[in-house]
Amino acid sequence: MGAARESPATGRSLDGFTLEEQVHAGGESAIWRVTREGLRLPMVMKLPTPQDLDEAGPVVGFEVEQMIMPRLSGPHVPRFIAAGEVDGQPYLVMECIPGASLDVRMGVAPLSPEEVAGIGARVAAALHDLHRQHVIHLDVTPANVLFREGGDAVLIDFGRARHDQIPDLMVEVLTRETGTDAYSSPEQVFRVRNDPRSDVFSLGVIMYELVTGALPFGGAPGSTGFRRRLYAEPDPPRGLNAACPDWLQEIILRCLETDPARRYASAAQLAFALQNPGQVVLTGRAESTGRAGFLSAAGRWLRYAVSGPSAAGTVPWPPNAVPIIMVAVDISAGEEVVAAELRHAAQRICRSERSARLTCVTVRETPPIMVDSDTSVNGESLRMQHLTELIRWARPLELPVELLSFHVLDAPDPAAALVAYARANDVEHIVIGARGSFPKRSPIGGVSARVAAESPCTVTVVRTMEADRHPGGGDGAGVDA
């Protein structure tokens, strides 16, 4: 094939698309801005470079991308327009995402910790969305991360990706050295391609580089240091940039664990940590500023080697197997019965979902005018009181501290605040009491009813038997729903 292939040029037409301008020429493919009559969306066409068309690797990668992109949707991927092949020339057309990739930001690293956490959280949210669509990216690098004007991260280049519901063509061509680079996880060196936590590792490398300006494990395959990722601990970021806070170092080093089981169980849990620094449980990772000794490195490798790079049954896939579960607790006096029932429900869920993360939330209803201004000493002490109550509520659950977090939301509209929180934190499941009406019953419908109606996820409304006996008496969800 290929002899009759015309090389791409401005003005040439390919399957109804007109090539306008080459905007990028990479090692494996060229990107052209294209137009098509009747289509207004700014579009780009991706074409594998001719010399690669006769090598199995990149062509398979292109085929993989052609297979996966039509199956993806949402804000975190470019919209798929068309894919095909004309006279031996394969092509892929997608929405053009204007603006520079994260690669450009890397040039000005180190960035401030807040910026790094903000970028990390947005990329983690994008990865979680991708994982929920059955795809692991496996090539998360700064060059493959773009941002929409609104701030959403967009992932591009699915040439090494894996969709768990269609055949993985890459397994035919992978060798130990292909499909890996400076951002690759250790398990990818062993061609393990079914673990979404590989993407968590790669994002850890990116955040490490953003906050220190250096790569944690050296560069490309074959280079000095590349294989260090299999056994060595990276220099702690705080040793390279003293401005890196302990919580951010904790998060980054957790992403960079050799053993996937020691990383965040899902990208959503990582995003959660980055958005809630105050809730990050600090371990030995947070403290150190010097590299670990030989014994610790050996232990790190051994632990991983024993559990195996692909220990069956341990991969948390799909990502909703490791959900963030939110319990909305009304801690006001008089709601103790519902609160206890809610605790039982939370306990049942956590028992069956062993790696679930439980986030306990309560709302402090504030008059609209006070939302931003209630920083008085009195306001702060009331907040602390709420927080203490919430922690007291959760104590009988006996959950490990790293799987728990607590939040007091200040809001004039409790239902809206709870729904917004669930949305922002990729909550998979909300548990809320039917009569837990968050300090005052809302005149526009019970809080639980509104949360059930408006949330983007599963909602369990917990009722007490007592509430059942008075079907007409309350104004909880049973009546409002």
Add this chain to the structure above:
Amino acid sequence: MRVGIFADLHANREALEACLRHARHSRVERFVFLGDLVGYGADPGWVLDTVIDLAGQGALAVLGNHDAALLNGPERTMSEDAQAVVAWSRARVTPAQREFLAGLPLSRESDGSLYVHANAWKPGGWEYVATTAEARRSLDATRCHCTFCGHLHVAALYHQGAVERVAEFTPVAGVGIPLGVHHRWLAVMGAVGQSRDGNPAASYAVHDTARRELIFHRVPFDVESAARKILEAGLPARFAARLATGV
């Protein structure tokens, strides 16, 4: 064209009825039967008549080892129970049904696809394709872009690209799989009439040749009736029991 592919019907009327209903609902235009129309189940006559009727309207069919055993006597490797069902079935087929079976080829090629019961390298030898090595052997024996076989009763999809290494994929029911032109494909069908992958639901697949897409389907059917008929016919009870467990 949307091609419905059915393997290992095994005289299971309830399962075949459910699959055909599902296939018509999925706008299947052509029917292909990959053999083993008889054996194990209690409805060889109805199943044969149904396939004969569809063959009259353009359906393709190939011979399976149970069909061959009905014609020529059981293979030595067949279990005693399976041999008993072959003997029981043979006594019940009509001359016309028998003639239909006798006229079936071991394999058929159509539109770049090879249809065969067991494998492409020796269709009448009835060896299984159960590993990537066997898939490679079968792919090496044909130039067709897609091969469809049955015999194993457990679905799998093998693919081979330019580097010739063969890899295996376990299909997910109801998810369309693009069959790219730069690869060659070998699809092992799950069974219509006697599932063996732990899921009692019947299996078949739809190959959309225009869209180059393959969808494996799982279809629930009236397992109890099919099992009851096996018992009532006095056939080995374990063939009734395994319908409910799918193993």
